[in-house]
Amino acid sequence: MRKAIYTIFAIFLLSFSFKSIASAEISDIRVSGESRFETAVEISKAAFTESETVILSTAYNFPDALAGGSLAYKEDAPILLSAKDSLGKATKEEILRLQAKKAIILGSEGVVSEKVVKELNYIGVSVERIGGKDRFTTATMVAQKLDNPNTAIIAYGRNFPDALAVAPYAAKNGFPILLVEKDEIPKSTKEYLKNIENTIVVGGTSIISPKVMSELPDPERIYGVDRFQTNAKIIEKLQMDSFSSYISTGYNFADALTGSVLAAKNNAAMLLVKSNELPAPIHYVLNEKKFSEAIPLGGRAVVTDSVVQEITDLILNNSMETALPISADNTYTSHLISSKDADYYKLNVEKPGKMSFSMARNKTSDWYLHVYNSEGERLGYTEIDTGDGVHTFNLGLSKGMYYLKFEDSTGYNDYSNISERYTFDIDFDSVNTFEQEVNDSLSQATVIKTDTLVEGQLNLKSNSDIDYYKFNLSSPGKVELEFNQNKTSDWFVTVYDTKGNEIGYKEIESGSGAYHLDFGLNTGDHYIKVTDDTGYDDYDDSNDTYTFKLNYEKSDRFEKEINGTMETASTVKMDGNDYTGTIQGHTSKSDNDYYEFVLPEAGNVNVDFSRSGNADWNVYFYNSDGIEVGFYELESGTDSRYLMMGMPAGTLYMRVTDDTGYDDTEDYYEPYTFSATYEKSAFFEKEINNKHYQSTPLVFNQEYKGAIQSYTHSSADVDYYKLDVPANGTITIKMNREEYDDFKYTLYNEDLSRVTYGSVESGFSQYSREIVLEKGTYYLALADETGYDDYYDSFETYTFQVDFAQY
Known part of the structure; x- marks a missing residue:
């Protein structure tokens, strides 16, 4: 019943299916010679550049040669053909080309005589003969040369088609091909089978009986109604993972025999055909199984172009819809059949990771590979x-x-690579440390982890490639972006916050070290963008791999970007412990780092800012209204600068920016360090007190501290204190002299008329001066005294008090 159904289906295919296919061009790749000897030589040339060993078989009879494919594959040797008493010119020249040192002859002297042995010896080739009293014994002797397989192929010993159809599979897997009679297992075969666990029987009951089947270890039969259907069944059962195929006549053994090693080396199937007709079973299997290519073995007399055309039409993979499935960790070979051809392959990725493509270059051909x-x-x-x-x-x-997608790359001074075969390898590493395309936007960003090396590359596309990465911080801290340099490539790196606001930017120039870019970041998602930097005397760095790592240190002692405004300022604990920040580069503006100091009551804030040996910064202070109350240019050095601010209760803001001036360089990504302390007291100046109406009220007989700040504008700082003299009497101004600092003071009455003034020069003693005053309100203004051989005493502190005695 199954046979009848299959026959009807085959007639249907022949009547209708073939007519619906639009013919494509076919390539001129054909492995053939003027004779079976020369075809065997051409097959050898297609598979081997050299070989220490060759397998030699008679060209005129198949029995001894049927089992030779597996041995040839094991020895990595071609199968060549010989006449009984002569190697023949073509075979001899091929042995010399291969520089072979040894020949293994299959069969007895009755098929390949001692004359051939002497001929081989004469050209420096040693000989080993494997030949028994009959074809069955010879097959067993060949099997004994293999590496103790647990599976054997069982074929009919009186004909060749089934054995040849399965030969590439057997060779690839190291399985021997053993021969049997229809109703009997020969003694030598039976003896060898004692060490075999499984058998695959090729052929139906008309050539291998159920009786033989019952005597085999764990047998599985593969068969069809004829040699072509058996060939198709072998492919369906055993070779659906084969990538390419070869076409051979099903009515002669020589081409398929010598081609079995070539097919095995390329993980290919053998398609047996009629000389001028594609058998229906082969047509059917090609509807189910696509091959990358089908290369005919032998001349056009044994495999016509019309048959090759039919097969080519069936296996076309020139679109995404007809793409040929491939998998990782395999090698694939094919060729373009015309100048307009393109080969498509599809790869199913089950887990994220890195696809690695590798292809041996060819001295005469170029190709394009596209990935979609x-x-x-x-x-x-x-x-x-x-x-x-x-x-x-x-x-x-x-x-x-x-x-x-593979296509021909034919450009200037180039030519078409048609019929030039290409071979490529696909590997896949299921890792989450390589970028995952498409990641050209924030929403498509590849998720990465901190403290893990990440790899990526900018790929050639229709538009410039952009790679985005996303990482999450569960706690605030410092992230050091360690971006490794490449000796030939340059990149731009930009970091964004969770809303896509730019945090920092850097050009990674070519070199052999690494860039270390520090970012103090808050909790949440953050993004990294990598783009190509192609500029003057530079070139496109596409397809060059880059690597970077995010080193994360959990801490609340780093600035928290984005902190470029007062509203986003990082809060500082005034406990004397260090904070670290970094001025990042930006694509369109300078970075500003804002910090806030919250004073629950009036007091003094002292900021200890560590200087760097090669960086300069500008430090600004603002009150809660955003009015500047101080400025300091922090030049490079090795010591610290103490910046003191007397403030009322409320919020004091500090802004840090890069100071890039004459003979200076941008200090981007150079970290700065500071600490802050707070001393609660009513007896500090309270900035802003630059005008009489902003005066800090003064209590007599009480020591006060203050500092003269500098400003970005031209006017210098003046500290005003208000004195309410309760009665006529004498005030005494007492001020500690400072070693390097000079100050001046002016006393005004309530009408802001100057009453007196004086200077307090640097030194070590205490300055004291008595002034007689009438009852009333007065204002004492303290300022910096900058004179000859002196310098600006910015943020230099002073200590003073005013005593009162009534008279």
């Missing part, structure tokens, strides 16, 4: 130029289906 996602969006491409060595291309992919 399932939506047809090109993720990247690369040109495989002519030359030596191996071309590599990496691409990070997320889970999904992807398509690889």
Whole structure:
């Protein structure tokens, strides 16, 4: 019943299916010679550049040679053909080309005589003969040369088609091909089978009986109604993972025999055909199984172009819809059949990771490789130029289906690579440390972890590639972006907060070290963008791999970007412990780092700012109304600067920026360090007190501290104190002299008329002066005294008090 159904289906295919296919061009790749000897030589040339060993079989009879494919594959040797008493010119020249040192002859002297042995010896080739009293014994002797397999192929010993159809599979897996009679297992075969656990029987009951089947270890039968259907069944059962195929006549053993090693080396199936007709079973299996290519073995007399055309039409993979499935960790070979041809392959990625493509360069041919996602969006491409060595291309992919497209690269001084075969390897590493395309926007960003090395590359696309990465911080801290330099490539790196606001930017120039970019960041998601930096005397760095690592240190002692305004200022604990910040570079503006100091009551804030040996900063202070109350240019050095601010209760803001001036450089990503302390007291000046109406009220007989700040504007700081003299009497101004600082004071009455003034020069003693005053309100203004051989005493502190005695 099954046979009848199959026959009807075959007639249906022949009547209708063939007519619906639009013919494509076919390539001129054909492995053939003028004779079976020369075809065997051409097959050898296609598979081997050299070989220490050759397998030699008679050209005119099949029995001894049937089992030779597995041995040839094991020895990495071609199968060549010989006449009984002569090697023949073509075979001899091929042995010399291969520089072979040894020949293994299959069969007795009755099929390959001692004359051939002497001929081999004469050209420096030693000989080993494997031949028994009959074909069954010879097959067993060949099997004994293999590496103790647990599976054997069982074939009919009186004909060749089934054995040849399965030969590439047997060779690839190291399985011997053992021969049997229809109703009997020969003694030598039976003896060998004692060490075999499984058998695969090729052929139906008309050539291998159920009786023989019952005597085999754990047998499985693969068969069809004829040699072609058996061939198709072998492919369906055993070779659906084969990538390419070879076409051979099903009516002669020589081409398929010598081609079995070539097919095995390329993980290919053997398609047996009629000389001028594609058998229906082979047509059927080609509807189910696509091969990358189908290369005919032998001349057009044994496999016509019309048959090759039919097979080519069935296996076309020139679109995403007809793409040929491939998998990782495999090698694939094919060729373009015409100047307009493109080969498509599809790769199913089950886990995110890195796809690594490698392809041996060819000295005469070039190709383009394009990679697309399932939506047809090109993720990247690369040109495989002519030359030596191996071309590599990496691409990070997320889970999904992807398509690889090969096409001819024919450009200036180039030519078409049609019929030039290409071979490529696909490896896939399921890691989450390589970028995953498409990641061209914040919403598509590749998720990465801190303290892990990340790899990526900017791929060639229709537009410039952009790589985005996303990382999350569960606690505030410092993130050091350690971006490794490349000796030939340059990149731009930009960091963003969770809303896409730019935090920092840096050009990574070529070199051999690494850039270390520090960011103090808050909790939440943050993003990194990598783009190509192609500028003057530079070139496109596409397809060059870059690596970076995010070193994370959990701490609340770093600035928290974005802190570029008072509203986003990082809060500072005034406990004397260090804080660290960094002025980042930006694409369009300068970075500003704001900090806030919250004073629950009036008092003094002292900021200890550590200087750097090679960086300069500007430090600004503002009150809660945003009015500047101090400025300091922190030049490079090795010591610290103490910046004191007497303030009322409320919030004091500090802003740090880069100071880039004459003979200076931008100090981007140079970290700065400061600490802050707070001393609660009513007896400090309270900025802003630059005018009489802003005066700090003064209590007599009480020591006060203050500091003369500098400003970005031209006017210098003046500290006003208000004195309410209760009665006529004498005030005494007492002020500690400072070692390097000079101050001046002016006393005004309530009408702001100057009453007196004086200077307090640097020194070590205490300054004291008595002034007689009438009852009333007065204002004491303290300022910096900058004179000859002196310098600006910015943020230099002073200590003084005013005593009162009534008279």
